[in-house]
Amino acid sequence: MPDTPASVEDVASGLRATGYLPGESTALVSYLATQLGKPILVEGPAGVGKTQLAKALAESLGRELVRLQCYEGLDEAKALYEWNYRKQLLRIQAEADGTGWNAVQDDIFGEEFLLTRPLLQAIASEEPVVLLIDEIDKTDQEFEAMLLELLSDFQISIPELGTIASTTHPIVLLTSNNSRELTEALKRRCLYLWLDYPELEHELEIVKLHTPDLPEAVGRRLVELVQLVRDLDIKKPPSIAESIDWARALLLLGATDIDADMFRDTMSIIVKHRTDLDVVSERVGVKLTPGLAGGAPVNP
Amino acid sequence: MSQRAGGPNPRAAALHARGTSTGGQAPVGIAARLLEFGEELRGEGVAVGTSELLDAFSVLDHVEWTDRVLFRESLATTLAKSPEDRRIFGLVFDRFFFRAAEMAAVEEGVREDGGIDFDQAGEFDMEELRKLIAEAIQDGDGDRMSDLARLAIAAFGQQGEGSGVVGVDVQRIRRQLGLKAEPQPDLPEEDPRRDGLPRDEIRRFEQMLRRELERGQIERTETLPPARPLNEIDRALPSGPLQDLAAVHRTVMQLKRRLKTQGQEQRGNRRHAHVDVRKTMRASLQTGGVPVELKFKPKRPRRPEIYVVCDVSTSVASASVFFLSVLHALHDSFRKMRSFVFIERISEVTEVFQKERNFRAVSEAIGRDAGVADVSGYTDYGRVWREFREQVEADLHPRSTVIILGDARTNGRDPAAEVFGHIAAKAGRTFWLNPEPKLYWNYGDSVIATYEQYCEAFECWTTAHLEEFVKALTRPVHSA
Numbered sequence: 001m002p003d004t005p006a007s008v009e010d011v012a013s014g015l016r017a018t019g020y021l022p023g024e025s026t027a028l029v030s031y032l033a034t035q036l037g038k039p040i041l042v043e044g045p046a047g048v049g050k051t052q053l054a055k056a057l058a059e060s061l062g063r064e065l066v067r068l069q070c071y072e073g074l075d076e077a078k079a080l081y082e083w084n085y086r087k088q089l090l091r092i093q094a095e096a097d098g099t100g101w102n103a104v105q106d107d108i109f110g111e112e113f114l115l116t117r118p119l120l121q122a123i124a125s126e127e128p129v130v131l132l133i134d135e136i137d138k139t140d141q142e143f144e145a146m147l148l149e150l151l152s153d154f155q156i157s158i159p160e161l162g163t164i165a166s167t168t169h170p171i172v173l174l175t176s177n178n179s180r181e182l183t184e185a186l187k188r189r190c191l192y193l194w195l196d197y198p199e200l201e202h203e204l205e206i207v208k209l210h211t212p213d214l215p216e217a218v219g220r221r222l223v224e225l226v227q228l229v230r231d232l233d234i235k236k237p238p239s240i241a242e243s244i245d246w247a248r249a250l251l252l253l254g255a256t257d258i259d260a261d262m263f264r265d266t267m268s269i270i271v272k273h274r275t276d277l278d279v280v281s282e283r284v285g286v287k288l289t290p291g292l293a294g295g296a297p298v299n300p
Numbered sequence: 301m302s303q304r305a306g307g308p309n310p311r312a313a314a315l316h317a318r319g320t321s322t323g324g325q326a327p328v329g330i331a332a333r334l335l336e337f338g339e340e341l342r343g344e345g346v347a348v349g350t351s352e353l354l355d356a357f358s359v360l361d362h363v364e365w366t367d368r369v370l371f372r373e374s375l376a377t378t379l380a381k382s383p384e385d386r387r388i389f390g391l392v393f394d395r396f397f398f399r400a401a402e403m404a405a406v407e408e409g410v411r412e413d414g415g416i417d418f419d420q421a422g423e424f425d426m427e428e429l430r431k432l433i434a435e436a437i438q439d440g441d442g443d444r445m446s447d448l449a450r451l452a453i454a455a456f457g458q459q460g461e462g463s464g465v466v467g468v469d470v471q472r473i474r475r476q477l478g479l480k481a482e483p484q485p486d487l488p489e490e491d492p493r494r495d496g497l498p499r500d501e502i503r504r505f506e507q508m509l510r511r512e513l514e515r516g517q518i519e520r521t522e523t524l525p526p527a528r529p530l531n532e533i534d535r536a537l538p539s540g541p542l543q544d545l546a547a548v549h550r551t552v553m554q555l556k557r558r559l560k561t562q563g564q565e566q567r568g569n570r571r572h573a574h575v576d577v578r579k580t581m582r583a584s585l586q587t588g589g590v591p592v593e594l595k596f597k598p599k600r601p602r603r604p605e606i607y608v609v610c611d612v613s614t615s616v617a618s619a620s621v622f623f624l625s626v627l628h629a630l631h632d633s634f635r636k637m638r639s640f641v642f643i644e645r646i647s648e649v650t651e652v653f654q655k656e657r658n659f660r661a662v663s664e665a666i667g668r669d670a671g672v673a674d675v676s677g678y679t680d681y682g683r684v685w686r687e688f689r690e691q692v693e694a695d696l697h698p699r700s701t702v703i704i705l706g707d708a709r710t711n712g713r714d715p716a717a718e719v720f721g722h723i724a725a726k727a728g729r730t731f732w733l734n735p736e737p738k739l740y741w742n743y744g745d746s747v748i749a750t751y752e753q754y755c756e757a758f759e760c761w762t763t764a765h766l767e768e769f770v771k772a773l774t775r776p777v778h779s780a
Contacts, residue, residue, distance in 0.1 A: 008363065008370065025373040028363070032377065035362045038355070043383065178383065188351055191359075192381040 004034055005061075014060030020052060021206050029193045030057055039151050039172035041136075041187060044195035047239020050175040051134055053195075057171065058130035066125070066170075067132045068118040070139045076146060080156060082115045109160040120164065123156055128168035136186075137176040144186050151189045198240065200227055206240060211247040221258045222247055225284060226270060234279055238270035246270050260288040330365070331357070337396050338379065344392055346385045352378055398511065402518045429455055430477050434493045437479065437501045445501075449508040452477065453516070470509045479505070573597060605699060607727070608639040609646070609688060611706030613679045623705050623733065623760070638692070644680045646687045679709065681747075682716030689723055696726040701773065704755070705733045708741075708748040717750040730755035733769060737761060 005011045011034070012027035022030070030053070033040045042050045058065035068079055088108040095104055116124065122131040136144070150156060151172060155165040174190065176182060198206065204223045207214070214222075223243065230237040238246075246269045255262055264281060271280050334356060338348045355378040365371045372393060380389035433452060436444040452473055478484070481499040579595035587593075610623065638650045696702075702723060708715075724730040732751060734741065738759045741748045748757060758769050 024369055025377065028370060028373050029377045032359055032362060032374065036355075036358060041381070181382070184347065187381040188349060190381070191355075191377045192386075193377060194383055194386050 015056050018056045018059040020056035029191050037169050039190045040193055041190035042175045042193045043178050048195045054132035054173040064129045066118050066122040066129050070135045074139050079117050079119050081117055081120045084113045084115050088113050122170045123166040129170045131170045131172045133174045136174045137179045144183050207247045210244045211251050214247050214251050229280055234276040235273045242270045263288050341392055344388050348379055437497050437505055440501050445505050446508045449512050453512050469513055470506050605636045607702045609704045610641045612641045613643045642684045646684050678711045680713050681710050682714040685716050685719040698728040700727050702727040702730045707736050709745045710747055715747045715750050721754045724754035732757040733760040735761050
């Protein structure tokens, strides 16, 4: 795999080779990120492949993926680095009485006592990596502010050690479910990519890629139904991963068509909310032809 | 503009010729254009900073900017950084570059060859054309639709004289083509219009018509019409009866998630936080009993008791039903909630919302059961306050919140501000949401100023306003 792709097409075909079908802007923005060394901020509804994009990108570029999962209350100690205080304590106690304080201090704030967390790991890595900061919107604004230095200069300041700058430029992806507005300062440093549910043809391609054995007609029917369900007013619209799961299930069942019975039996793969189930079976189920003898038996 | 199949588009060529003639790999022409474009985005409220523009330039070094999609997406990724901005970007982009290309064409004197020959137009078989267009819309075939849009203009332009107003002409042509989203059962079996056409595609076709008509106008007059700012309505609250329910719900979901994470933002403000002794002691075990790390009690977001009083007279009805349904969707954020609707008199509808989950069903149920439909239809604020006071005064206490939604238009009746003041004094906080833009406040029979002295008044006619308000509502109060 080439380390830096030469064109948008390169990126697109690289991603495709890993089983990720990028949309037009996805490939473009990924390409620009590798060229300009700017982080990408990926936003979109749940389940459109934001995290998957980072994985695919890492794989296609032959880089290691370093992942930082954000959550409420994530702090520097868990994201950047931490001093291994147990080891430090032991070190102090093991010291002979005569040693001066200065010598000990220099000693215990060495790299040996530093626990690297994902961000530092990505910066300090010898090999170029892909850094994924997942669900950045779950953290608080202070954490975002802390990221700014990292994202614009790719360096981290540790008071006791000095500044650690990256030798290799990581590709950074930040994902967000848009549950809160991110700060302007953070957005300013990023390229912005909005991922939405794919168009019908695009999703069909994705499903085909993952379940090549599924009959064409069933695949199309499935994608049409998924798109129909997404348009309904439900709590959790089905994601791409769920369409793929459904396709796999249908393949296992040997379905040749999706009729009302088949839909009712397998619907729970794409719809996962009690009230949603009611809405979907009421609005979509009736549009399907009632179960025919042709449908494969559910229990062999 | 989608390029037509028959040869390269002369206008696009003219624009590019202009760009490259000034020489250099990043021609001056395009740089100035980009700055203008950034300026126009700012004008529509997209925050475009200098660093964003610099990014846009550096991005264009890396892509073929003669490819329309690449060009557009490259600009979008650097200039528009939220879904909302993205949408505005799309609109501004189309408008800006359409105008730029037309301008160039006028300056260079380029006229399109193979334009429509109006003498030929009479030969079109009208029925055939209708059917062709309906089919193209049914299939969502963009290229065919744009070709047919030109034909349609030619054909109908000859029959009737154009009104000269683009919007009117578009609607006239649409009517004559019989394009409707609703099924038309009286049409013959094989006609694609019989089962109704996809609404989005019809809208797209209308846009193409509009574009072609504008193009024709520019070509005739050789000047550009003045640029229109984007319609504010584009951003207004979903209110019409035809509104997409799913869109309403998405707004609500968004609000809900933001409310959930909101407590988080308060965390940074630890100065007034209380130390949680138990947790601190527990944490100190790690450091041999020395309390190195203090643990604080989390701040709980305020969960207010809410009384909503909503005007449902025709002037504000759609906004208020939307608003009520938002509040009820947010029910878990509140401890207790009672809703009232009023026109001339007041009635409680809390139960209606608990039973019905569906927005439309709710608005129907309110119209049917709430007992507000049978009165004169003119709001009487004075009477409403008195009745409201009678019903809930005993329950009001300093921790309760009263929210009024209405336009404060009294139809010349007594506003009874002192009764309202009394209610506001009893309740902890009182908010007034006015679905009218601030510009119209206190004009005509609007008496919002008399009420404003007792409460906080917000204008509330876009989702952004609504969000601001919900934030204010759940903001924890610092007890002094």
